[in-house]
Amino acid sequence: MIKCLRCSKCCHYLYEGKVVPCKFLVKIGKKYMCRIYNNRLGQVNAVHKNGTKTVCMMRDQDVNDYVGCPYNTDKPIFDVFNEIEK
Ligand code: SF4
Numbered sequence: 518m519i520k521c522l523r524c525s526k527c528c529h530y531l532y533e534g535k536v537v538p539c540k541f542l543v544k545i546g547k548k549y550m551c552r553i554y555n556n557r558l559g560q561v562n563a564v565h566k567n568g569t570k571t572v573c574m575m576r577d578q579d580v581n582d583y584v585g586c587p588y589n590t591d592k593p594i595f596d597v598f599n600e601i602e603k
């Protein structure tokens with residue numbers, strides 16, 4: 518069975534050219550969890566200066582894949598932590 522690694526890579530988004538974590542993301546030890554997991558879908562996790570909103574969605578609706586994620590299909594990989602380190 519596929520299991521989330523709780524790496525948080527899919528819980529980051531681009532904001533003014535930088536990668537930042539969702540405001541609902543919490544780090545517990547070396548893993549991450551969502552503060553609102555049961556009610557997360559459709560919640561606004563970022564409001565951008567131009568008024569657009571980023572909302573949480575099902576992982577399979579994400580336009581990207583992430584390094585090492587077991588739910589990857591054939592979408593473009595978004596290398597979140599390399600983006601942060603830039
Ligand atoms: S990128 Fe994949 S493994 Fe990591 S938190 Fe998201 S769904 Fe889980």
Ligand code: SF4
Pocket residue numbers: 527528529539540541542543550551552553554557560562573574
């Ligand atoms: S609301 Fe969505 S994007 Fe934000 S931490 Fe929870 S699962 Fe991740």
